[in-house]
Amino acid sequence: MIGSTLERRPARRADSSAPRRPGRAGxxxxxxxxxxxxxxxxxxxxxxxxxxxxxxxxxxxxxxxGDPVFVGLDNWLALPQDPEAPxxxxxxxxxxxxxxxxxxxxxxLLGVWAAGQQRNRAVLSALFFLPLLLSTAAIALxxxxxxxxxxxxxxxxxxxxxxxxxxxxxxxxxxxxxxxxVLTWQFVPFHALIYQAAARQIPRMLYExxxxxxxxxxxxxxxxxxxxxxxxxxxxxxxxxxGSLTYFETVLLLxxxxxGTASRVLPLHMYIQGFRAFEMGDASVLAVLLVAVxxxxxxxxxxxxxxxxxxxxxxxx
Amino acid sequence: xxxxxxxxxxxALAVVSMLGLVAACGSGGASSEIQLWGLQxxxxxxxxxxxxxxxxxxxxxxxxxxxxxxxxxxxxxxxxLGSPQGPDVWLNxxxxxxxxxxxxxxxTDLTPMLEQEPELRDAFxxxxxxxxxxxxxxxxxxxxxxxxxxxxxxxxxxxxxGVEPPQTYDDLLELVDVFTERDITPIVLxxxxxxxxxxWLAYLTERIGGPDVFQAVIDGEEGAWRDPAMIEAMERCxxxxxxxxxxxxxxxxxxxxGAATELLTSGEAAMFLMGxxxxxxxxxxxxxxxxxxxxxxxxxxVEDGEGDPQALxxxxxxxxxxxxxxxxxxxSFEFLAETLTSDAYLxxxxxxxxxxxxxxxxxxxxxxxxxxxxTWVYDLVDNASSYTQVWDQAMTPAQAEVLLTNIxxxxxxxxxxxxxxxxxxxxS
Numbered sequence: 001m002i003g004s005t006l007e008r009r010p011a012r013r014a015d016s017s018a019p020r021r022p023g024r025a026g027x028x029x030x031x032x033x034x035x036x037x038x039x040x041x042x043x044x045x046x047x048x049x050x051x052x053x054x055x056x057x058x059x060x061x062x063x064x065x066g067d068p069v070f071v072g073l074d075n076w077l078a079l080p081q082d083p084e085a086p087x088x089x090x091x092x093x094x095x096x097x098x099x100x101x102x103x104x105x106x107x108x109l110l111g112v113w114a115a116g117q118q119r120n121r122a123v124l125s126a127l128f129f130l131p132l133l134l135s136t137a138a139i140a141l142x143x144x145x146x147x148x149x150x151x152x153x154x155x156x157x158x159x160x161x162x163x164x165x166x167x168x169x170x171x172x173x174x175x176x177x178x179x180x181x182v183l184t185w186q187f188v189p190f191h192a193l194i195y196q197a198a199a200r201q202i203p204r205m206l207y208e209x210x211x212x213x214x215x216x217x218x219x220x221x222x223x224x225x226x227x228x229x230x231x232x233x234x235x236x237x238x239x240x241x242x243g244s245l246t247y248f249e250t251v252l253l254l255x256x257x258x259x260g261t262a263s264r265v266l267p268l269h270m271y272i273q274g275f276r277a278f279e280m281g282d283a284s285v286l287a288v289l290l291v292a293v294x295x296x297x298x299x300x301x302x303x304x305x306x307x308x309x310x311x312x313x314x315x316x317x
Numbered sequence: 318x319x320x321x322x323x324x325x326x327x328x329a330l331a332v333v334s335m336l337g338l339v340a341a342c343g344s345g346g347a348s349s350e351i352q353l354w355g356l357q358x359x360x361x362x363x364x365x366x367x368x369x370x371x372x373x374x375x376x377x378x379x380x381x382x383x384x385x386x387x388x389x390x391x392x393x394x395x396x397x398l399g400s401p402q403g404p405d406v407w408l409n410x411x412x413x414x415x416x417x418x419x420x421x422x423x424x425t426d427l428t429p430m431l432e433q434e435p436e437l438r439d440a441f442x443x444x445x446x447x448x449x450x451x452x453x454x455x456x457x458x459x460x461x462x463x464x465x466x467x468x469x470x471x472x473x474x475x476x477x478x479g480v481e482p483p484q485t486y487d488d489l490l491e492l493v494d495v496f497t498e499r500d501i502t503p504i505v506l507x508x509x510x511x512x513x514x515x516x517w518l519a520y521l522t523e524r525i526g527g528p529d530v531f532q533a534v535i536d537g538e539e540g541a542w543r544d545p546a547m548i549e550a551m552e553r554c555x556x557x558x559x560x561x562x563x564x565x566x567x568x569x570x571x572x573x574x575g576a577a578t579e580l581l582t583s584g585e586a587a588m589f590l591m592g593x594x595x596x597x598x599x600x601x602x603x604x605x606x607x608x609x610x611x612x613x614x615x616x617x618x619v620e621d622g623e624g625d626p627q628a629l630x631x632x633x634x635x636x637x638x639x640x641x642x643x644x645x646x647x648x649s650f651e652f653l654a655e656t657l658t659s660d661a662y663l664x665x666x667x668x669x670x671x672x673x674x675x676x677x678x679x680x681x682x683x684x685x686x687x688x689x690x691x692t693w694v695y696d697l698v699d700n701a702s703s704y705t706q707v708w709d710q711a712m713t714p715a716q717a718e719v720l721l722t723n724i725x726x727x728x729x730x731x732x733x734x735x736x737x738x739x740x741x742x743x744x745s
Contacts, residue, residue, distance in 0.1 A: 063395065063417070063421075063714075064392075064395035064396045065395060065398060065399070065417070065418065065421040065423065066399070066421050066422075066423075083740065083743065084722070144571075145574075147569065148569065148570075148576055149566035149569045149570065150566070150570065150576060150579075150580060150585065151576055151579065154569070165564070165565040165566040166566055166569070167565055167566035167568065167569050168569060169509065169568070169569040170508060170509060170566055170567065170568025170569030170570070171568070171569075172729060172731070255509070256509060256510075258509060258511075258568070258725055259508070259509070259568040259725055259729050260722065260725045260726040260729050260731050261722060261726075272718060273718075275388075275391075275392045276388075276714065276717075276718050277714050277715040277717075277718040277719075278395055278714045278715065279715055
C-alpha cells in the first residue's frame with residue numbers, strides 16, 4: 001500500500017511544477033533498493049538467516065557435538081509427547097495476558113498524567129522512569145534478593161500480606177505472579193513514556209471545547225484522551241504481547257522456571273532444552289513456534305484493531 | 318513490479334551469509350599454544366595461573382589458560398569441542414558428562430600414554446580414577462580435590478540444644494523435632510537449585526539399597542527407577558519435607574550467592590548437606606566460624622538399609638581431558654603429567670582447604686590450613702566402600718535435566734514416587 005502511494009507521487013509532481021534536471025527523470029529519485037541495502041543486509045544476516053537456520057535445525061538431531069543429523073519431522077512429531085510443553089504454553093499464555101492486562105492501564109494512566117502540567121510532575125516522572133535505565137539482568141537479580149525469604153524484604157513484608165514465611169519465589173501458586181510483578185515494574189515506565197509522548201500530541205482545543213460543553217475530567221479522559229490514543233494503545237499492546245513471548249532472562253534469574261515448572265515459560269523451556277539438555281533439535285522446534293506465534297499475534301492485533309488501515313487520528317481538525 | 322527487486326537482495330543475502338560461514342571457519346587454524354579451559358573459581362584460578370606461568374617458562378609449547386562460569390562453560394564446551402576454536406585440554410566432571418564426549422569421538426584415550434608413565438597412573442586414588450574411565454579406558458585425570466557430600470552442622474546450635482549429630486535416619490527425624498521446637502530450621506535446603514535436593518535422594522538411595530541401585534539406572538536396566546530402595550528413598554525425602562526438616566521456604570532459597578551458607582553460620586539453621594567445596598568457601602568467608610563451630614559427619618545410616626554407612630556420594634573430582642583431534646596431544650599430556658601431581662600444584666590445592674585425590678599425601682594434609690577437615694575427608698575417601706558420582710553428572714545432560722525438574726516436584730509434593738519413576742522412564 002505504501003509502495004503504491006509512493007509510485008504515484010513523482011507523476012503528480014511532474015505535472016504540477018519544478019522542471020527536472022535532464023537524465024534524472026521518472027522514479028530514479030525515489031529511494032531505491034540501494035538505500036534499503038544496509039538495513040536489509042543487517043536484517044538478513046541477523047534475523048532471516050538465523051530463522052532459516054533454526055528451521056533447518058528443527059529437522060535435525062544435534063547435541064552441539066559433531067554434525068546435526070537430519071531426522072525429518074521427528075522433533076515436530078515428538079512435541080506432543082514433551083511432558084513439560086503444555087505447562088510451558090499455559091504459563092506463557094497467563095504471563096502474556098496478565099502482563100498486558102496489568103501494564104496497559106498502569107502505563108496509560110501514568111503516561112497521561114505525566115503529559116500534564118502539574119507541579120512536581122517533572123521530578124516525579126523522572127523517578128517513575130528510573131527502571132528504564134536499569135538492565136534486565138540487574139532488575140531480576142534485585143528482585144531475587146528482595147524476595148529472599150531469609151535476608152530480603154520478603155521476610156518483613158511477607159507476614160503483612162499473608163505469606164508468613166516469605167516464601168514467594170518458592171510457592172508454585174505465587175512464583176509466576178512475582179515474575180509478572182518484576183516485569184511490570186521494569187516495563188511500565190517504557191510504555192508510560194510512549195503514552196506521555198502521544199498524549200502531548202492531542203490538540204488542546206479538543207479539551208477546551210469539551211470543557212465549554214461542560215465535560216468533566218473523567219468524561220474528557222474517556223471521550224477525548226482514550227480515542228485519541230487508540231493507535232498508541234495498539235502499538236504498546238503489540239510490544240507487550242510479542243515481548244511477553246521473549247521474556248526469558250527475568251524468569252531464569254528470578255525463579256529459574258521453578259519451583260518445579262511453575263513459572264517455566266516457553267522461551268525458558270526452549271533454553272533449557274537447548275543449553276541444559278543439549279537437545280538442539282527440540283529447542284529449535286520451540287524457537288520456530290515462538291517466531292510463528294509472535295508474528296501471528298502482531299498481525300492479528302494490527303488487523304483486528306484497524307491499525308493497519310493507517311487512518312488519521314486527527315480527522316476533522 | 319513489487320517482486321523484481323527482491324531477487325538481487327536474496328542473492329546478496331546468500332552471498333553474505335556464505336561469506337560469514339567461510340570467515341567463521343577460517344579464523345581458527347593452527348595455534349602454537351595449548352588451549353586450556355577451566356571453570357571460574359576465584360580461589361583456584363589464581364594459583365592455576367601461577368602454575369601455568371611457571372610451566373610456560375621452560376615449555377616448548379606454552380599453555381594458554383582461560384576460564385568460564387559454570388553453565389556458560391558447559392554450553393561453550395559442547396559447541397566448541399572439536400572445532401578449531403575449541404580447547405586442547407579442558408575441564409569436565411567425568412561420568413556421563415565425559416562419556417557423551419567419548420562416544421562422539423572427541424576425547425583422547427590416555428591409557429597407552431599412562432602405560433608409559435605408570436607412576437602417574439597410580440598416583441591417584443582408584444575410586445576417583447574410576448570416574449574418568451569409560452569402558453576400561455582412561456580419558457580424564459583428576460585436577461582438583463575430591464569433593465564428597467557431607468553433613469555439615471553448627472556445633473554451637475547443637476550444644477545449646479544439648480544434642481548430638483545424627484547417626485541414623487531416626488536420629489535425624491528426632492533432631493528435626495528438637496530444632497523445630499527451638500525455632501531453628503533443622504536443615505538448610507537451597508531448593509531453588511534442584512541439585513541440592515538431589516544429594517538427599519542420592520544418599521538415601523545409597524543408604525537404603527547400596528550403590529547397585531543407581532548403577533542399574535546408569536546401566537539403563539529396566540525398572541531401575543522402580544527399585545524398592547529407590548521408591549523408599551523418595552518416600553523418605555517427602556517424609557522429611559512433611560516433618561518440616563527443611564522449614565517452609567526452602568524452595569525460595571538458593572545456594573549461589575551464599576544465602577544458604579549464611580543460614581548455617583548465623584545459627585538460624587542447624588545442618589547442611591553439601592559438598593566439601595562448602596568447607597573451602599566458609600574457610601575463605603567465615604574462618605572464625607570454621608574454627609569455633611563448624612562440624613561435619615557422614616550421612617546418617619538407615620535402619621535395615623543395605624548400604625554401607627561409609628559409602629560416599631559426591632563429586633569424586635573434576636578432570637582434565639585432551640581433545641582427540643588436538644594438534645598438541647603429546648605436549649598436552651606432558652603438561653598434565655608434569656603439573657597434576659607436582660608439589661606446587663598439590664600445595665596450591667591444600668592451601669585452599671581441598672583434598673587432592675593423590676595417594677601418600679597424609680603428611681602434607683596434616684600440615685595444611687584445614688588439616689583436621691582435610692585428613693578426615695582423605696581417610697573417608699580412602700576407606701570408602703563405594704563412591705557414587707552425583708547423579709546429574711553421571712547421566713547424560715538430557716536425562717539430568719528431567720531428573721532435576723522432577724526432584725524439585727518431588728520435594729514440593731507435586732508428584733508421587735511412582736510418578737517420578739514414570740517420568741524418568743519416559744526420559745530414558
